[in-house]
Structures are given as C-alpha cells and as structure tokens.
Amino acid sequence: MRAFSFLRQCRLVSEKTKLEQLPVQHRAAKVELAGYDPEKRTVEFALSSEEPVQRYYGAEVLDHSKESIDPSRLKRGIPLLYNHDPNKHIGTVTDYRVEDKRLIVTARFGNSALAKEKEQDVADGILKDASAGYRPMEYKRDGGDKSGDTYRWTKWMPMEASLCPIPADPTVGTRSEDSEASGAQYAVRCLDEVDVPAVADPKTEVRSMEPNATPAIDPVQVGADAAKAERTRVSEIHALGQRHGRELSREQIEKFVNEGSSVDAVRSHILDKQIEMAQKNEVRNLNVLNLSDKEKQSYSVTAALRAASGEKLGSKDGEFEREVSDAYIKKTGFSARDGSIVIPMDISMAANAIDRARGLRKMETRAGLDTNSNANGEYTIFTEYVSLIELLRNQMKVRALGATFLSGLSDNIAFPKQATAGSTSWVADNPGADVADSNLTFSQISMSPKILQSTTSFSRKLLLQSSVDVEALVRNDLMAIMALAIDLAALTGTGANNQPKGILNQTGIGSVATGGATLTYDDFLALEELIADANADQLGPIAQLTTPKVRRKLKNLPQLANTIALPIWQDNEVNGYRAEVTNQLPTPMSTGGTPYAQHTFIAGVWNQLLIGEWGALEIITDPYRLKKQGMIEVTTYETCDVNVRNAPAFAAMTDINPTA
Numbered sequence: 001m002r003a004f005s006f007l008r009q010c011r012l013v014s015e016k017t018k019l020e021q022l023p024v025q026h027r028a029a030k031v032e033l034a035g036y037d038p039e040k041r042t043v044e045f046a047l048s049s050e051e052p053v054q055r056y057y058g059a060e061v062l063d064h065s066k067e068s069i070d071p072s073r074l075k076r077g078i079p080l081l082y083n084h085d086p087n088k089h090i091g092t093v094t095d096y097r098v099e100d101k102r103l104i105v106t107a108r109f110g111n112s113a114l115a116k117e118k119e120q121d122v123a124d125g126i127l128k129d130a131s132a133g134y135r136p137m138e139y140k141r142d143g144g145d146k147s148g149d150t151y152r153w154t155k156w157m158p159m160e161a162s163l164c165p166i167p168a169d170p171t172v173g174t175r176s177e178d179s180e181a182s183g184a185q186y187a188v189r190c191l192d193e194v195d196v197p198a199v200a201d202p203k204t205e206v207r208s209m210e211p212n213a214t215p216a217i218d219p220v221q222v223g224a225d226a227a228k229a230e231r232t233r234v235s236e237i238h239a240l241g242q243r244h245g246r247e248l249s250r251e252q253i254e255k256f257v258n259e260g261s262s263v264d265a266v267r268s269h270i271l272d273k274q275i276e277m278a279q280k281n282e283v284r285n286l287n288v289l290n291l292s293d294k295e296k297q298s299y300s301v302t303a304a305l306r307a308a309s310g311e312k313l314g315s316k317d318g319e320f321e322r323e324v325s326d327a328y329i330k331k332t333g334f335s336a337r338d339g340s341i342v343i344p345m346d347i348s349m350a351a352n353a354i355d356r357a358r359g360l361r362k363m364e365t366r367a368g369l370d371t372n373s374n375a376n377g378e379y380t381i382f383t384e385y386v387s388l389i390e391l392l393r394n395q396m397k398v399r400a401l402g403a404t405f406l407s408g409l410s411d412n413i414a415f416p417k418q419a420t421a422g423s424t425s426w427v428a429d430n431p432g433a434d435v436a437d438s439n440l441t442f443s444q445i446s447m448s449p450k451i452l453q454s455t456t457s458f459s460r461k462l463l464l465q466s467s468v469d470v471e472a473l474v475r476n477d478l479m480a481i482m483a484l485a486i487d488l489a490a491l492t493g494t495g496a497n498n499q500p501k502g503i504l505n506q507t508g509i510g511s512v513a514t515g516g517a518t519l520t521y522d523d524f525l526a527l528e529e530l531i532a533d534a535n536a537d538q539l540g541p542i543a544q545l546t547t548p549k550v551r552r553k554l555k556n557l558p559q560l561a562n563t564i565a566l567p568i569w570q571d572n573e574v575n576g577y578r579a580e581v582t583n584q585l586p587t588p589m590s591t592g593g594t595p596y597a598q599h600t601f602i603a604g605v606w607n608q609l610l611i612g613e614w615g616a617l618e619i620i621t622d623p624y625r626l627k628k629q630g631m632i633e634v635t636t637y638e639t640c641d642v643n644v645r646n647a648p649a650f651a652a653m654t655d656i657n658p659t660a
Contacts, residue, residue: 035106036122036123038123040108041108041109041119042094042106042107042108042109043106043107043109043119043122044104044105044106044107045104045105045107045130046102046103046104047096047102047103047104047105047130047132047158047161048062048064048102048103048132048134048158049062049064049101049102049103050062050063050064050101050102052150054258055151058141058149058150058151059149059150059151060136060150060151060153061150061151061152061153062134062153062156063152063153063154063156064098064101064102064103066098068153068154068155068156069098069103069156069157069158070137070155070156070157070158071096071158072157073157073158073159074093074096074105074158077092077093077094078092078093078158078159078160078161079091079092079093079160079161080092080093080107080108080109080160080161080162080163081160081161081162081163082114082118082162082163082164083162083163083164083165084131084133084160084162084164088114089110089112090109090110090112090114090115090118090119090163091107091108091109091110091115092107092108092110093105093106093107093161094106094107094108096158103132103158105161107161118163122163127163127165129163129164129165130161130162130163130164131161131162131164132158132160132161132162133158133159133160133161133162134156134157134158134159135156135157135159136153136156137153137155137156137157138153138154138155138156139151139152139153139154139155140152140154233262233263234257236263237253237256237257237261237263237266238253238257240263240266240267240270241253243576244270244273244541246273246540246541247269247270247273247541248266248269248270248273252269256269264571267571267573270541289324289327289328289331289344291324291344291346295320296346296347296387298320299320299321299324299343299347300318300321300471301343301347301388301471301474301475301478302463302465302470302471302474303317303318303320303321304318304321304322304325304341304343304619305341305458305463305474305619305621305632305634306318306463306464307319307321307322307341308339308340308341308619308620308621309463309621309622309623309632310623311460311463311464311623311632313464321341321343322341324342324343324344325341325342325343328342328344328616329342332615332616334616334618336618337618337620337637339620340618340619340620340637341618341619341620342616342617342618342619343388343616343617343618343619344388344615344616344617345387345388345389345392345407345613345615345616345617346387346388346389346615347387347388388475388479388617389407389613392479392482392483392486393405393483395479395480395483395484395487396483396486396487396490397487397545397580397582397584398487398490398491398606398609398611400580401543401545401578401580401606402540402541402543402605402606402607403490403606403607403609403610403611404607404608404609404610404611405611405612405613406447406610406611406612406613407613407615409447409449409612409613409614409615412446412447412448412449413446413447413612445610445643445644445645446643447610447612447641447642447643448641449614449639449640449641450498450499450500450639450640450641451498451637451638451639452482452485452486452489452637452638452639452640453635453636453637454478454481454482454485454635454636454638455633455634455635455636456477456478456481456633456634456636457626457631457632457633457634458474458477458631458632458634459630459631459632460623460630460631460632461630462474463632478617478619478634478636481636482636482638484584486611486638486640486642487582487584488502488584489502489642490502490503490609490611490642491503491504491545491582491584491585491602492504492505492584492585492586493505493642500640500641500642500643501642501643501644502642503602503604503609503644503650503652504586504600504602504652504654506644506647506650507647508647508648509604509644509647509648509650509651509652510527510530510531510534510648510650510651510652511530511651511652511653511654512526512527512530512651512652512653513653513655514653514655514656514657515655516598516655516656516657516660517657517660518557518657518660519550519553519554519557519568519656519660520557521557521558521559521560521568521575523653524568524574524575524601524603525575526651527544527575527601527603527651527652527653528542528575528577528603530648530651531603531604531605531648531649531650531651534646534648534649536605536608536646536648536649537605539605539607539608539646539649540605540606540607540608541577541578541605541606541607542577542578542603542604542605543577543578543579543580543603543604543606544574544577544578544579544580544601544602544603544604545579545580545581545582545585545601545602546579546580546581546582546585546599546600546601546602546656547581547582547583547585547587547599547600547658548581548583549587549599549658550581550599550600550601550656550658551569551579551581552658553658553659554567554568554569554574555567555568555569555570557569577603585599585600585602586598586599586600586654587599587600598654598655598656598657599656599657599658600652600653600654600656601652601653601656602650602651602652603650603651603652604649604650604651605646605649605650608644608645608646608649608650609642609644609645610642610643610644610645611640611641611642612640612641612642612643613639613640614639614640615639616639617636617637617638618636618637618638618639619634619635619636619637620634620635620637621633621634621635622634622635
C-alpha cells in the first residue's frame with residue numbers, strides 16, 4: 001500500500017473543510033509602465049495568470065477560463081490599495097479583460113495625497129510590483145508525487161489589487177475585511193518524516209472524497225502549528241534582510257522564502273557573502289615579474305632553502321629560485337640582506353598538497369602525465385593552486401572576519417580621514433552679517449613597512465627531499481608562524497617598539513566595562529549601540545571575536561530571563577552577529593588589586609582593519625648553528641603593517657571574568 005506523510009493524511013482528511021474556508025489569497029504581479037497614462041491617471045497591468053504557485057496543500061493554479069472567474073466585484077470595481085491596507089485606498093479598478101490566460105486590469109488613481117504620491121512612484125518607475133487579492137471558491141485536484149499535488153481553482157473571485165514595495169509572499173495569505181480566522185489556514189510545505197498508510201486514492205478529486213479514518217492528532221491543530229512555524233521563519237528571514245541589505249537582495253529574500261530555506265541557511269549565506277565582499281576589497285599587485293602560471297607552480301621553497309644553505313641535489317638545484325630572487329630585488333629595489341633569498345608571495349602550489357601537509361584528508365583530483373612532461377614525469381597536474389599569500393591569510397582569524405588586505409605595496413601609504421564636519425546655520429533673508437566660515441577638517445592614517453621576523457628550523461634530511469608533500473609542509477610551517485604574529489599584532493599590537501598598532505590599542509574605539517561581574521545580554525547590546533552611535537555600522541557587516549572561555553560562559557548564560565532562556569551564544573552568533581574565538585586575545589590580568597582572569601570580547605566592522613603587505617618573503621638560512629643536530633636554522637622576514645581606518649567601527653570589553 002502506498003504511504004504518505006502524516007501531514008498529507010491530515011490534509012486529505014480535512015482539506016474539504018479547510019480549502020473551501022481559505023481567506024483572501026495574494027499573488028505577486030508586475031506593473032508594466034508602458035500601461036501608465038498620465039492624462040487619464042490610469043495604469044494597466046496583469047493582475048493574475050495561470051503560473052503555478054506553491055501553497056501548503058500543493059501547487060495552485062488559477063484557471064483563467066471565462067466561467068472560472070467570478071466577475072461580481074470586478075464589475076462593481078475592486079479597490080486599488082497600497083500594500084494590502086484597506087485604510088490606504090488609492091484608486092479603483094475600472095476595466096478588465098482576460099487575455100493569453102491572464103487577467104489584465106486598468107486602475108485609476110484617486111485624488112488623495114497618498115494616491116498622488118503612489119501614482120508618481122509608478123510614473124517614476126519606483127513602485128513596480130503589484131499583488132492580487134482573490135477568494136478561492138471551487139477547485140479540482142490532480143494527483144502528484146509526495147512533493148505535492150496540483151490544485152486548479154475552477155471558481156475564484158478577484159477581491160482587490162495592491163501596489164506593494166514587496167509583493168506578498170505567495171505561501172502566506174493576508175487579511176481582508178472578508179476573511180475569517182482559521183487555525184489551519186497556512187500549513188505550508190508538507191513534512192515527510194512520518195509515513196502512514198494512505199487514506200484515499202490521491203488521484204481522485206478531493207471534493208468527492210470521504211475520509212475513512214480519523215487521525216489521532218487533530219489536523220487543524222497540526223496545520224496551525226505548521227503555520228505558526230512558517231510565519232516565524234518568513235519573519236526572521238525578512239528581518240535578516242533588513243539588517244544585512246548588502247548581502248541579501250530582495251530577490252534573494254523571496255527566493256529563500258519560496259524555496260523553504262531555513263533561517264540557518266540564510267545566515268550561512270550572509271556570512272559567505274561577508275567574506276566574499278572582504279576579499280573583493282583587496283588590492284593585488286603581486287606578480288611583478290610576470291611569471292607564468294607554470295613557472296609559479298614549479299617554484300620550490302625547499303629548493304630555495306637548499307640553495308641558500310649550500311645544500312643541492314643537482315647542479316641546477318635552486319638555480320631558478322635564485323634567478324627569481326635576483327630579478328625581484330632588481331626590479332623592485334627590495335633591500336635584501338646579504339646571503340638571503342627573496343620569495344615573491346604569489347608563488348603557487350597545489351592546494352590538495354597543502355591540505356595533506358596539514359594532516360587533512362581530502363580527495364585529490366589528479367590527472368596523469370601530460371604530453372609536455374619529460375620521461376621522468378616531473379610535472380603532475382593538480383586542479384587547484386594557492387599562493388603563499390593566500391596560505392598566509394587563510395590561517396589568520398582577522399581575515400575570516402573580513403579585514404581588508406592591501407597587497408603588493410612598494411611605498412608608504414596614507415588614507416585621508418574626515419576629522420570634523422562643516423556646520424550649518426539658519427539665517428534671516430538679509431542677516432546683515434556674514435555667516436561664519438565653516439570648513440571640513442581632515443586627518444590621515446598611514447601605513448609604513450614594518451619587519452616581522454621569525455625563526456624556525458628544518459632537518460637537513462627533510463630539505464633534501466623533493467616530495468611535493470614536504471614542499472607543502474615547509475610552506476605551511478613558514479606561513480603559520482607569520483600568520484599568528486600578524487593576527488596577534490592586528491588585535492593587540494602596541495604601536496611601540498616597531499610593532500603595528502592593533503585594534504585594542506587604537507584611540508577612539510568604544511569600550512564597555514563589566515568590572516568582572518557576570519555578563520548580561522545588555523553588555524553586547526551596548527557594544528552594538530556604540531558602533532551604531534558612531535554611524536560605523538553603515539560601513540559594513542559587524543562581526544565579533546572573543547576567547548574560548550568566554551564562549552563557554554555565553555553558551556550557559558540566557559539572553560532573557562524567560563521560560564525559553566535561549567543562550568547568548570547560539571549558532572556561532574551573539575546578538576545576531578557572527579562570532580568567532582581565538583587564543584590570541586589577552587586573558588590573565590588583574591584589576592584593582594583583586595586578581596581574576598580578564599578576557600576580551602571585540603565587536604566591529606572588520607573591513608575597517610587594514611593590513612598592508614609589501615609582497616615578498618625574505619629568508620636567511622644558517623646551516624652551522626644547529627649542525628650537530630643535523631638541523632638548518634631558517635629566519636624569515638615579512639614586511640607588513642596594520643592600522644584601523646575608523647576606530648569607532650570597533651568596541652570592546654576587556655575586563656570579562658568568565659568564571660563570574
């Protein structure tokens with residue numbers, strides 16, 4: 001026997017009573033400006049069509065045959081409303097016709113101030129969308145699979161037409177003066193988790209069906225619960241759209257709503273867009289030597305280290321890498337140390353090799369030897385390559401949050417910044433005196449090369465290997481050391497002793513003091529308020545960073561003292577904004593003579609954090625200091641700087657006691 005979901009069984013049992021009690025429904029339409037007549041103050045547009053629309057009970061089709069449309073109200077003139085609000089009556093439908101299975105209406109605007117305002121919006125192309133209100137009356141059903149049946153309304157009555165900035169969601173009915181409340185109106189999208197025997201042949205007409213069983217659970221209540229959950233989902237998606245307008249267009253919001261996407265899926269989309277937007281802000285000028293892709297991919301960091309240390313596998317080992325270093329120094333004027341070798345940061349290698357070096361399991365896509373390979377098969381083709389600079393950035397937490405990178409710099413740079421605004425004055429027609437001069441004033445933030453030095457060591461035997469995995473391991477190790485240092489400087493750099501100035505030491509960032517007391521949800525609202533008060537929330541998406549101990553605390557603290565008591569930290573969000581953790585933020589301190597563990601929480605618009613890169617990695621090897629251990633010491637020098645363009649874009653709590 002064929003099985004159906006529980007909700008479908010409920011639907012088959014009760015739809016005869018439910019569907020015929022549906023209130024006024026809505027469908028989106030498009031106002032065609034070609035139909036606007038400024039002389040007659042009328043506009044013509046298609047109010048409805050036979051386009052299927054997904055409802056809770058299946059796919060709905062409005063039949064547009066002459067006998068299917070009840071013209072009772074059309075003949076009297078249905079109202080033209082704004083946004084389905086009966087208190088915003090802006091005109092009347094004066095004429096109609098059915099053409100190409102579409103109901104075409106002509107509406108005349110009224111003389112009220114609102115009607116004239118909306119008429120002008122239509123004329124200017126600002127108000128383009130419409131929504132049809134109609135009462136479904138009689139239908140026929142065609143059987144379908146479990147994704148839903150098709151219902152053709154063979155009798156329906158147009159009730160009103162509305163001009164809307166956002167057309168009504170086709171899955172949600174709306175109120176009108178003729179509609180009646182029904183607990184099972186909008187059980188949208190059947191859930192197919194629970195299978196039960198079919199109660200009737202799904203290919204017969206519903207109107208002739210008689211239920212042969214009574215479900216244990218009231219289908220009306222099931223429908224009401226499903227409707228409530230659906231309205232909550234739609235409301236939350238629209239709220240996310242209002243907060244994240246840069247990442248969610250109106251079309252995307254409608255697509256997420258109509259496809260039944262979860263709120264978590266929409267949040268994930270927003271976070272992906274935030275990272276993508278940050279990446280698009282980067283300035284790239286890395287390939288100063290115009291190396292081909294094949295040359296960049298064949299470059300070996302281990303061969304460069306061997307050449308610098310005097311260790312070679314063959315007569316030409318490291319020769320290409322040394323040529324690249326010399327050419328880079330000559331072309332850029334890079335001031336290299338004696339005996340060092342310079343590696344351009346756009347040098348690439350296969351991404352899957354890097355993953356293997358990190359110990360990650362990843363399926364490789366690897367082709368065989370190509371026709372250009374020599375007999376020894378030196379060149380193996382990989383599908384994806386990443387540069388040293390991407391490897392560096394991908395290990396930095398501030399990159400994930402959206403910091404702006406400026407690559408390939410050659411000189412000091414400065415960004416103008418408006419310090420004060422001009423002022424205005426209200427004056428009489430002839431004030432008798434000049435208005436005081438008022439000028440904008442500007443300041444600037446600058447970035448200059450600062451040298452980051454790190455030292456590590458590799459075994460002589462390791463560097464003498466020619467394996468691509470060893471190459472990836474060495475690259476990953478060199479980049480990880482520098483990534484942690486730059487990440488730390490971006491957060492806590494002092495600006496003294498040759499350090500960049502990080503976020504926490506910037507003058508002008510917002511501050512919320514907890515005094516070591518137990519955190520409350522209001523503390524995080526205060527951080528958001530500080531950023532918004534400075535109008536910095538308009539600069540980009542807000543994201544947050546804290547320590548693992550604070551995250552644990554927030555997962556155990558309720559937002560509000562109610563029966564639900566949702567935690568402050570949920571789904572990697574706090575106060576609706578993305579939240580991440582790192583061990584780079586300061587933790588153990590003491591204040592006022594009372595020792596307790598202080599932790600930090602930063603909220604901010606991270607694209608205002610600037611990281612400048614001067615495009616080359618300088619390496620010096622020392623094969624002698626650790627010679628008895630069979631190790632080669634490697635010292636790297638990276639040239640970079642960090643600064644914050646608008647300090648009020650960040651706010652922080654720096655005295656959190658995660659045990660309070």
